[in-house]
Amino acid sequence: MAAPPTRPLPVADDLSRPFWEAARQHRLVVQRCQACGYFNHPPRSACDACLSPQLCFEPVSGRGTIYSFTVMHQPAVAGFAEQLPYLNILVELDEQPLLFMVSDLPIGEREKVRIGARVEVCFEEIDATLTLPQFRVV
């Protein structure tokens, strides 16, 4: 499903490029510290837990729970006005407490969305160069 043309899209940089390249292959990866094992997301140049620069991307399960969510009614976020209202969910991945990713869902999913609901990753192909990891309630 193509996103509305006005929707802001992520641009890969040197730190995040492996994440986006894996997403294009429908794989979810997260940067992991090779010194202490801590997962860091979004990608950064040093580990949040021990400050080591030895970080590599590793596959994760793509499963997690909804930690929090909100129903967006505000048209202030550029590119999303046509989708109002919609849901923003904060997903805590199974691999580590407080390892978060965000996703948006159509308002039609509201009945399924609650804190603690189980989710799994899915992949939204925007175009030939960009695929967004998203989450759906299972």
Ligand SMILES: [Zn+2]
């Ligand atoms: Zn570390």
